[in-house]
Amino acid sequence: MKKRETRISRNFLKYPAGSVLIETGNTKVICAVAIEETVPPFIKATEQGWLTAEYCMMPGSSKPRARREVNKGKVSGRTAEIQRLIGRSLRAVVDLKKIPGYTIKIDCDVMQADGGTRTASITGACVALYDAFNFMLNAHMIKEFPLKHLMAAVSVGLVNDEFVLDLDYEKDSQAQVDLNVVMLETGELVEIQGTAEGKTFSREQLNKLLDLAESGIKNLIDCQKEALEID
Numbered sequence: 001m002k003k004r005e006t007r008i009s010r011n012f013l014k015y016p017a018g019s020v021l022i023e024t025g026n027t028k029v030i031c032a033v034a035i036e037e038t039v040p041p042f043i044k045a046t047e048q049g050w051l052t053a054e055y056c057m058m059p060g061s062s063k064p065r066a067r068r069e070v071n072k073g074k075v076s077g078r079t080a081e082i083q084r085l086i087g088r089s090l091r092a093v094v095d096l097k098k099i100p101g102y103t104i105k106i107d108c109d110v111m112q113a114d115g116g117t118r119t120a121s122i123t124g125a126c127v128a129l130y131d132a133f134n135f136m137l138n139a140h141m142i143k144e145f146p147l148k149h150l151m152a153a154v155s156v157g158l159v160n161d162e163f164v165l166d167l168d169y170e171k172d173s174q175a176q177v178d179l180n181v182v183m184l185e186t187g188e189l190v191e192i193q194g195t196a197e198g199k200t201f202s203r204e205q206l207n208k209l210l211d212l213a214e215s216g217i218k219n220l221i222d223c224q225k226e227a228l229e230i231d
Contacts, residue, residue, distance in 0.1 A: 006023065006223050008123075008199065008223055011131070017035050020131075020133030024049075024116055028129055029111065030107075030109055032128060033129055035179070048096040049100055050096065051102070053125065056081055061115045083108075086118070089121070091127065095144075095146045115172045119182075120153075123151075123153055125138035126147075127224050127227055129147060131228075150225070151183065152217045155178065156209045157169050158172070158181050158205065165213070176196065176198055177195070177196050177205070178195050180194075185221045
């Protein structure tokens with residue numbers, strides 16, 4: 001089944017070092033990169049930098065209204081898990097030794113949610129990060145480009161025994177199996193999150209889902225390169 005159309009708009013915001021609006025079907029996420037001249041205490045003795053991410057569902061992103069988590073006094077378990085996933089994934093493609101003394105903070109704000117917000121966040125954030133590192137190079141903040149590879153993420157699943165690429169909310173809610181796959185442009189895997197709900201799945205089905213994810217991610221990498229105007 002054909003994946004939803006993805007559009008990536010660079011320099012979407014004025015102030016961040018890198019920012020994009022990524023639209024995947026009806027899902028819309030703004031990814032913005034901030035640079036801080038400090039590092040966490042556990043990094044200070046390592047002569048390298050750090051990268052972390054925050055994720056937020058904006059109030060108008062869903063129906064009913066999503067509550068601002070700041071008013072709850074803490075982030076939900078879902079939010080914490082997603083922002084850790086985004087940070088882990090992006091650290092896999094960044095040489096932290098090339099950004100010594102800096103912390104890169106990536107904000108992924110979901111403006112409209114229709115499934116795949118975490119995967120869209122990773123795909124969009126990678127493009128924003130590319131622009132942010134070019135900003136740092138041009139400003140002589142760093143000496144070498146730290147991004148080792150482009151990377152993207154997509155969801156795949158089994159819905160009514162049919163293999164589906166890039167699940168929207170309706171299909172995700174009906175899925176017997178749901179996988180989120182993060183992959184480098186080289187084809188190497190960064191992370192797989194997979195769950196069966198109501199029905200188990202075989203190794204053969206898993207392999208088919210991964211093949212489907214790889215084809216979708218190759219298309220997303222092409223979309224990233226088109227947005228970045230690189231080969």
